[in-house]
Amino acid sequence: MRHGKKNNHLSRTHSHREAMLQNMASSLILHKRIETTLAKAKELRKFVEPILTRAKDDTYNNRRMVFRSLNDKETMKELFGTVADKIASRPGGYTRIIKLGNRLGDNAETCLIELVDFNELLLAAAADKATATTKTRRSRRGTGARSATDATPVDTAETVELPSAEVVEDEAPVETVSAAADDLTIIEGIGPKIAELLNNAGITTFAQLADAEDAVVQQVLVDAGSSFNTHDATTWNEQAALARDGKSDELKALQDRLKGGKE
Incomplete structure (x- = not known):
């Protein structure tokens, strides 16, 4: 026993x-x-x-x-x-x-x-996430503080509009950074395990995958071990670009060609 x-x-x-x-x-x-x-x-x-x-x-x-x-x-x-x-x-x-x-x-x-x-990739992704969260909070606090000050003794309408315009310009990129992660498994050739590896490497959205170089994506697969070396990542950025732009028909046609017309 x-x-x-x-x-x-x-x-x-x-x-x-x-x-x-x-x-x-x-x-x-x-x-x-x-x-x-x-x-x-x-x-x-x-x-x-x-x-x-x-x-x-x-x-x-x-x-x-x-x-x-x-x-x-x-x-x-x-x-x-x-x-x-x-x-x-x-x-x-x-x-x-x-x-x-x-x-x-x-x-x-x-x-x-x-x-x-x-693991430098995960540490860099965590640092970027922390920076994005900090920026979002600061911009919101700034908006509240300026609106509170602008409500009191201001003489001209021009002085009131300038700070709010600056805040809108600062917040626009922050919303893109903190956007929710996309489901990368709809890309032909990416399964749940490869999607998890890409997320760990900081590639969580269709836009990031579309902009990533083939060599970078292939290196993530190589680092993951021999069982992932055989995957071909050359069409992933093209598929991700179509998914990012909402071109579902073109994406389906491309995936049908990649699968040889088989469902």
């Missing part, structure tokens, strides 16, 4: 399992992301996160304990140098698991496990 034993043995002996987790932890620290099965990634997360917490406090004892777990000098340099500086202000949750679907052959669930603070 295995009552209360939550660790997954991964069908390996204790020594084999420990050596495998050491190897995977070193690869994750050195390369910042690795592709593996979901079961291994969940066990790796439990193995590597306490090590990352120790690395934030650079003491002799912590280095000794971490080296006993990793047993690799190059990994130790990277961990107590670059990685420790990046995660210094994070209280926990240093890793992220992104599911990639089942692989051919044994049908095992695959995923990416990565260090959260080293």
